[in-house]
Amino acid sequence: MDLNLTEEQRAVQKTARDFAERRLAPAAHARDKSCTFPTAELRELGALGLLGVAVPEELGGAGAGMVAYSLAMQELARGDASVAVAVSVTNMVGELVSRVGDEAQQRRHVPRLTSGEAVCGAFALSEPQAGSDPAGLAMRAEKTASGWRLSGTKQWITGGDRAGVLVVWAVTDPAAGHKGITAFLVEGGVKGLTVGRLEDKMGLHGSSTAQLVLDGVEVGDDAVLGGVGGGFRLAMMALDGGRIGIASQAIGIARGALEAAIRYAGDRVQFGQPIIRHQAIGNMLADAATWLDAATLMTLRAAALKESGAPFSDAAAMAKLFATEKAGLICDIALQVHGGYGYTTDFPVERACRDVRVTRIYEGTSEIQRIVIARSLLARGR
Numbered sequence: 001m002d003l004n005l006t007e008e009q010r011a012v013q014k015t016a017r018d019f020a021e022r023r024l025a026p027a028a029h030a031r032d033k034s035c036t037f038p039t040a041e042l043r044e045l046g047a048l049g050l051l052g053v054a055v056p057e058e059l060g061g062a063g064a065g066m067v068a069y070s071l072a073m074q075e076l077a078r079g080d081a082s083v084a085v086a087v088s089v090t091n092m093v094g095e096l097v098s099r100v101g102d103e104a105q106q107r108r109h110v111p112r113l114t115s116g117e118a119v120c121g122a123f124a125l126s127e128p129q130a131g132s133d134p135a136g137l138a139m140r141a142e143k144t145a146s147g148w149r150l151s152g153t154k155q156w157i158t159g160g161d162r163a164g165v166l167v168v169w170a171v172t173d174p175a176a177g178h179k180g181i182t183a184f185l186v187e188g189g190v191k192g193l194t195v196g197r198l199e200d201k202m203g204l205h206g207s208s209t210a211q212l213v214l215d216g217v218e219v220g221d222d223a224v225l226g227g228v229g230g231g232f233r234l235a236m237m238a239l240d241g242g243r244i245g246i247a248s249q250a251i252g253i254a255r256g257a258l259e260a261a262i263r264y265a266g267d268r269v270q271f272g273q274p275i276i277r278h279q280a281i282g283n284m285l286a287d288a289a290t291w292l293d294a295a296t297l298m299t300l301r302a303a304a305l306k307e308s309g310a311p312f313s314d315a316a317a318m319a320k321l322f323a324t325e326k327a328g329l330i331c332d333i334a335l336q337v338h339g340g341y342g343y344t345t346d347f348p349v350e351r352a353c354r355d356v357r358v359t360r361i362y363e364g365t366s367e368i369q370r371i372v373i374a375r376s377l378l379a380r381g382r
């Protein structure tokens with residue numbers, strides 16, 4: 001693996017960093033307080049090519065690959081984790097459709113995602129009773145004369161109330177187990193699609209998390225993505241790549257918190273010297289910086305493997321597991337370094353602690369990542 005970034009990767013990183021510092025970070029606190037969805041910011045990100053960093057250029061993406069995408073996600077999450085998660089889902093949906101969609105599906109949906117015209121994409125897999133185990137979906141798609149009729153409830157769908165393009169997984173053959181699941185492309189605002197409720201969350205207040213009720217939503221045969229019965233495989237494939245995005249998001253949140261802690265520890269004087277000179281504080285920051293570096297290298301390695309076409313599923317699971325678990329600890333250390341001030345909303349580390357928590361849950365919990373890694377160890381026999 002080449003540890004030097006290419007000129008293109010550096011350019012994407014810089015574009016994302018500049019935007020995050022200029023447009024995202026200054027209003028992140030206000031967005032968090034008011035639970036404001038970042039529609040305008042997403043459209044601007046589309047114009048900058050950051051809603052489809054890993055999506056091919058001919059479909060409106062930047063075509064810059066997975067390493068560049070990870071770098072962009074890290075920068076955006078450092079500015080505002082809520083915006084970053086919308087970018088991550090939009091990129092994931094855009095990449096999925098550009099990989100497995102037919103030409104008509106690609107032309108119809110992907111440019112709307114990458115440009116920001118669709119605001120964001122939504123990945124509608126989870127249901128109230130099916131989270132870690134998506135083979136247990138209850139949403140049904142019944143064949144009609146002209147297509148399919150979808151009925152059921154989706155749970156926890158990031159940006160589900162805003163998305164112009166949704167991928168919705170449903171059971172088309174209940175007798176076939178996970179081979180009876182199919183993915184459908186559904187447009188936002190379609191008849192029969194309503195928002196059940198918006199979750200009142202611990203963090204990521206600038207990101208909406210919607211329960212979606214599909215009551216007889218009619219779609220054509222041309223909405224089937226990747227073939228009837230192929231949906232489970234598509235979901236697993238998309239989640240493998242998505243985990244690199246979530247690892248990157250966790251790294252960005254942790255980096256922002258650690259930088260704030262280092263600044264604070266250099267300024268705050270107790271017992272006659274800046275607290276960073278007290279060994280207990282210095283040691284905590286040293287551990288945090290070391291974990292962050294390791295998490296970054298693991299995540300970029302998983303991204304580089306994906307980009308090269310090599311198997312990357314276990315590398316992505318390891319990166320997500322390590323990056324998100326350590327990011328949680330790093331944010332906690334950052335808050336501790338701030339003392340009582342860290343526990344207030346006057347300093348951004350409080351928000352970082354809330355925002356980072358979910359990275360250990362979505363796109364596969366830490367427990368599920370360990371299952372993926374253990375299975376791969378078993379398969380490799382070492």
Ligand SMILES: Cc1cc2nc3c(=O)[nH]c(=O)nc-3n(C[C@H](O)[C@H](O)[C@H](O)COP(=O)(O)OP(=O)(O)OC[C@H]3O[C@@H](n4cnc5c(N)ncnc54)[C@H](O)[C@@H]3O)c2cc1C
Nearest residue numbers: 123124125126131132156157158209361362363364365367
């Ligand atoms: C803010 C937010 C945004 C989300 N966005 C999306 C989205 O856009 N699209 C989408 O489809 N989903 C989304 N999700 C759903 C998310 O992916 C699920 O919450 C996650 O997969 C866990 O499922 P669950 O909540 O049903 O928990 P469960 O699966 O019920 O798990 C509960 C606990 O049991 C553990 N567990 C489960 N099975 C095992 C096992 N076999 N071995 C060991 N431990 C196990 C889990 O690790 C967890 O600790 C989002 C969730 C949140 C909170």
